[in-house]
Amino acid sequence: MTYPNLDWLIPWYVDDYITLNQEQSRLLENRLINALDWHCHTQLPAYGQTLKDLAYDLDDSRLPLSVERLHAYADQLNILWRVIKIQIGPEVADILATASDEQLAELFENVEQRNNTFKAKYVDIPLAQLEQKRRKKMIKRINRWLSEITPVQKQAVFDWSAEIRPLAADGLDHRQRVTAELKNLLARRQEDPDFKGAFVDLLVNIDLRRTAHYQNDLDVNTDLTLMLLEKIERSLTPTQRSYLLGRIRTFSADLEKQNCDPSAVPLSTHETVSTQVSG
Template identity: 30%
Template sequence: MSGRIAPFRALLLVAALLLAACSRLDLAYRNLDLVIPWWISNYVSLDDGQKRWLEPRLEKHLSWHCRTQLPGYIAWLEQLDKLSQQPTLTATDLRGQFSQVRDALQDVAVEITPTVLGLAQSLSPQQMGELYVAMDERNAELRAEHVAPSVKDQVAARAQRMRERVEDWLGPLRPSQQARIDTWARSQGDYNRVWAENRDSWQKELRNTLYGRHGPDFPQRLTSLLQQPESHWAPAYRKAYPASEQALAQLLADLFNSADQRQRSALRERIGEMAEDLKGLDCYPR
């Protein structure tokens, strides 16, 4: 393991990455021991001792994830396959699927918390400065891409991203389905700003917590940030999030309900491929 490593969010996103639109989940999963350090390396350089300390813990987490979490992902995909065979879906059906993904992310957060605590307590002042600079740079990039453009341009980009994601599952969309996505994108308005402000708020609390990383309340504070991030949401985001999730669930239900046989077949094939990729994995022999 080499390079610069920042553990605070990487492993927490492993489950989400595996369920993203990836053509070879099995290949991606088998290389997580390389991908995670590379991803983390954008934030802070670790010394040799920290790398040696982290490496076996990362291997343990990956082994745990493979043995205990993959069966749940496969079951989730099998549930999704059953849903895809129904004549119609409701937003409630899909929000239930969202909830299961959140539960999986929570399991990962709980698993990695002790490692994050230990590594954070070992960071030097110089490493903390490096972490803050990297966070600021990343935030500036995200704001330039998602917040600085006009709301009209944000809506257009949001619609384009969603079209690409949906087409990865359903194949080419009909004009009426593209129009439904455009309507959803407009309904979200300046949600990007609310999201970015919430991200800033969470990171501000993270910085304050890390500043006191040698204090007696540090473990409790960082554990809360990792395992109960919603308790640190900004008020505007807390208010907007439920409506945004409902709108997304309704959009996906409407797109499914309007799908023709070709699109539904493509969806089932995509789900099946992902499930087979995960079923074919051998877990780390720990």
């Protein structure tokens, strides 16, 4: 339901951060149609194949998934996410290069508000409360894919949550440092000939801006989470495995049904724009 409506959902999301003028909105929507066409033709098949491979691996309970295999799936998804950033980075840079000082002030004010919200929800609360929220969210996600979590699986989630390292404070620091770098970059957007390249580098390689301590804790938490998934997979009941396979295959089929004809992508309801995009 969401994917065919990204043409208006993305501008709506952007509007939460920065108010674009008419020319910028037209540029965004034209570039977006081109990007969605690219994504539908080149990226959806990759996601669909990954889901098919996962379903194949899950179909035989005699060959349980290993942490190493789960890492491989995670790496595939991270590569696809990186490809998206490489593709859209220059387009975003072109739009931001036209922003006024007033628009950028609005952008960074909204970013700061969201950072403050993040701080209130995840940094300024007791660790016990944060752990409780983490357990609740994970159990909800597992129930979505398995229908009903078992007591043994629920205990595995509790054990996992107790070992997870707190990341919120380091995550907030990372967000603030990246924001500061972006602000300095945008301040020279009109006179720096390498602005676009520097912006794409920041977008694509944002992970490289993490501190060594933050990255280490992220790696530890990733390993813990994949070990949890390994435990969950090895404890699946026949009913759970069947339900999970059904969900994955339905999801894969939904991706394959997406219409990749750019002329079929509905334009935003708030403005009709030309679908002609320069090569």
